[in-house]
Amino acid sequence: MKEKLLRAIDKNSKLSPADLSRMFGVTEEEIVTMIKELEDEKVICGYPTLINWEKVEQDERVTAIIEVKVTPQRGQGFDRIAERIYKFDEVADVYLISGNYDLVVILEGKSMREIANFVSDKLSPLEAVLSTSTNFVLKKYKEHGLPLVGEVKQDERMLVTP
Amino acid sequence: MRNPLSKKVVEIKPSGIRKFFDIVSEMKDAISLGVGEPDFDTPWHIREEGIYSLEKGKTFYTSNAGLKELKEEITKYLKRRCQLEYDPAQVLVTVGGSEAIDVGLRAMLDPGDEVLIPEPCYVSYLPCVTLADGVPVTIELKAENEFRLTKQELLDAITDKTKVLIMPFPNNPTGGIMERRDLEDIAEVIIEKDLFVISDEIYSELTYGQDHVSIASLPGMKERTIVINGFSKSYAMTGWRLGYACGPKEIIDQMVKIHQFAIMCAPTTSQYAAVEALRNGDDDVAAMREAYDQRRRYLVTRLNEIGMPCFEPKGAFYVFPCIKDFGMTSDEFATTLLKEQKVAVVPGTAFGDCGEGFLRISYAYSIENLKIALDRIEVFVKGLKK
Ligand SMILES: Cc1ncc(COP(=O)(O)O)c(C=O)c1O
Numbered sequence: 255m256k257e258k259l260l261r262a263i264d265k266n267s268k269l270s271p272a273d274l275s276r277m278f279g280v281t282e283e284e285i286v287t288m289i290k291e292l293e294d295e296k297v298i299c300g301y302p303t304l305i306n307w308e309k310v311e312q313d314e315r316v317t318a319i320i321e322v323k324v325t326p327q328r329g330q331g332f333d334r335i336a337e338r339i340y341k342f343d344e345v346a347d348v349y350l351i352s353g354n355y356d357l358v359v360i361l362e363g364k365s366m367r368e369i370a371n372f373v374s375d376k377l378s379p380l381e382a383v384l385s386t387s388t389n390f391v392l393k394k395y396k397e398h399g400l401p402l403v404g405e406v407k408q409d410e411r412m413l414v415t416p
Numbered sequence: 417m418r419n420p421l422s423k424k425v426v427e428i429k430p431s432g433i434r435k436f437f438d439i440v441s442e443m444k445d446a447i448s449l450g451v452g453e454p455d456f457d458t459p460w461h462i463r464e465e466g467i468y469s470l471e472k473g474k475t476f477y478t479s480n481a482g483l484k485e486l487k488e489e490i491t492k493y494l495k496r497r498c499q500l501e502y503d504p505a506q507v508l509v510t511v512g513g514s515e516a517i518d519v520g521l522r523a524m525l526d527p528g529d530e531v532l533i534p535e536p537c538y539v540s541y542l543p544c545v546t547l548a549d550g551v552p553v554t555i556e557l558k559a560e561n562e563f564r565l566t567k568q569e570l571l572d573a574i575t576d577k578t579k580v581l582i583m584p585f586p587n588n589p590t591g592g593i594m595e596r597r598d599l600e601d602i603a604e605v606i607i608e609k610d611l612f613v614i615s616d617e618i619y620s621e622l623t624y625g626q627d628h629v630s631i632a633s634l635p636g637m638k639e640r641t642i643v644i645n646g647f648s649k650s651y652a653m654t655g656w657r658l659g660y661a662c663g664p665k666e667i668i669d670q671m672v673k674i675h676q677f678a679i680m681c682a683p684t685t686s687q688y689a690a691v692e693a694l695r696n697g698d699d700d701v702a703a704m705r706e707a708y709d710q711r712r713r714y715l716v717t718r719l720n721e722i723g724m725p726c727f728e729p730k731g732a733f734y735v736f737p738c739i740k741d742f743g744m745t746s747d748e749f750a751t752t753l754l755k756e757q758k759v760a761v762v763p764g765t766a767f768g769d770c771g772e773g774f775l776r777i778s779y780a781y782s783i784e785n786l787k788i789a790l791d792r793i794e795v796f797v798k799g800l801k802k
Pocket residue numbers: 416452511512513514515538584587588616618645646647648654657658659
């Protein structure tokens with residue numbers, strides 16, 4: 255039930271406790287309690303909205319995907335260095351990955367210059383950072399399982415069918 | 417000039433759905449809860465396989481009964497999901513479950529043979545029986561039995577002309593299902609009276625809280641049953657027009673003969689896509705089933721809150737609330753609701769006379785759409801109760 259509830263609100267965080275209670279056949283109080291617990295356990299970490307910023311004209315923003323090679327630190331592996339990086343406000347996402355690099359850092363900045371400055375002034379000088387490779391995002395197609403491009407989908411079914 | 421038309425065809429009543437469709441189409445910005453097909457797109461990996469088959473130039477007829485790989489996958493699927501064991505030679509791939517119903521009846525009926533049809537039910541059984549020169553005999557299912565077919569109802573309808581029983585479960589429009597013990601009662605009668613069954617199991621993947629049981633899986637029934645299934649509902653593939661029939665080889669062979677002359681073969685692209693659906697589509701089916709289940713509970717709860725009582729449907733994607741308390745016929749209720757609140761639902765009578773007093777509401781819609789529609793229905797019902 256918890257997993258199913260999470261899947262439902264992962265797709266649509268606007269569902270109210272009243273809706274969810276009808277969808278899952280439990281009381282509204284049970285839903286509220288369950289969600290509170292999931293928030294307390296940091297299973298639910300927040301309720302952001304998926305926005306296609308490219309469509310917001312005043313908003314010039316640039317996204318970069320930065321691959322980072324680091325030396326893990328004794329006793330703390332990659333966690334310590336990852337934390338030093340993810341605490342910066344500009345950093346949207348940080349992942350530890352397998353492959354040629356160790357961390358992927360997704361940065362959001364107002365301009366390419368801002369991102370270049372962040373990499374040269376903040377990221378590269380960190381002692382554990384061995385090298386970085388910065389990839390600027392040119393176009394976003396899909397985020398969080400949802401397409402950002404293409405037309406709004408219409409219901410193309412006939413209105414009444416057997 | 418002579419009358420160019422067949423009397424038999426002219427006398428078939430046009431579908432009640434059609435009439436309602438025409439009224440709804442006139443209406444601008446109506447919200448419909450009236451469709452009988454999934455709102456989901458066909459999962460991309462299935463579509464992609466269809467596209468790939470086109471790229472590779474797989475654009476020819478397949479063998480009449482269907483692609484060998486597909487027939488094999490169908491037998492594996494039926495074993496995995498319905499405990500049914502068939503040989504690929506006992507499978508006919510058809511143009512939707514619709515064709516399988518038609519061809520099955522034509523292969524089995526001689527003029528005057530009676531076919532029992534439990535109602536309310538899908539609209540094609542009755543005309544298909546007539547077109548096959550059979551005599552349709554309807555059985556009125558009861559709301560108090562949650563629209564199951566009972567042993568007594570079946571016994572009461574059997575005459576010495578009865579040959580075939582159509583088993584339409586999970587049911588469109590009621591959402592009713594038959595559980596194993598219900599089916600055992602029916603199977604007993606079928607065997608004792610030496611009848612055959614055409615079991616339309618097109619909604620077999622859409623049951624909630626329990627797995628679908630095929631009547632063909634009961635002892636002694638496989639040799640008397642044509643199982644009809646397809647891809648339209650379970651994989652959201654209505655437009656691909658693909659279904660199948662499985663049964664005793666001697667019946668399937670005659671069905672293949674009709675299919676061969678009438679259709680040649682089911683669409684090739686769809687058959688390739690369907691192989692992918694059966695090989696790698698179980699997770700998609702499960703995810704859609706869960707979404708339908710949440711909508712089902714949402715709808716049943718809200719309808720009961722609003723004061724439109726309905727039993728809990730355990731299958732398909734329809735709810736069948738009773739509107740007898742409002743002093744209107746199903747047709748009047750649906751038409752007035754459409755006019756006043758612009759919500760389209762289908763009168764129960766479109767699925768047989770005994771659907772009077774009921775509406776078919778489909779939940780093949782997102783929760784957001786259901787919410788808007790139900791808010792409007794609530795306003796409408798409040799108005800009536802004043
Ligand atoms: C009960 C039932 N059987 C058969 C069909 C036919 O489906 P298809 O021909 O798309 O497989 C439908 C479609 O609505 C149905 O509801």
